[in-house]
Amino acid sequence: MIEFILKEGFNVSGCPICYTTEKQMSEFLFWFERESYHEYSSIKALFEHSCICKKHEEQILKLKDKLNNTFELLIEMENEELKRLMEAKNFKRKTKDIETNCRFCLEEKRIEKHAVKTFVKSKELIENYLNSPSLFCKKHTLLILENLDKKELAEKIIKKALSHLNKVYKRIESYFKKIDYRSNEKPKEDELNAYLEAIKFFSNL
């Protein structure tokens, strides 16, 4: 399944790992909106991770008053936990165990890791990527390199990034030449928008 989504991601101009993570994450949120919001195990997982970040708060708020189902149970769990904490001799020791990460962010990280591991293990996927118009963002280029065993494959992945960045750099150079007052040419669309190509590499999820 994840191989299939990665392959889809090779056909777009952005980062295939970002693409895969976003796709799988929207699937996860889709099921949260359909079923998980009122399921015990899912609410318990929310409780165990103790917080919901701003980005994911916005996403789950789409559920509106259905979330009363989620928070009724979540508050019950929280009440018990806080009471236990109040009764414990060493209340500070307990707080050390609380995971501060957002439940949804953790899921996102799990998917991302799975996508990276799947990619580095498959010769076919690596070959597909090298021949595709897509380019890993900086974060995912580094994560892939960290997980690859073969140096020659790492070199190929770096070369692909270098060649892409070089093309964008040339467009930026040309943009500056053309906006100079001595120039009688105006920057072309792709030179004006070179920064948009660049930002795809430097930003991620």
Ligand SMILES: [Zn+2]
């Ligand atoms: Zn990425």
Ligand SMILES: [Zn+2]
């Ligand atoms: Zn989050």
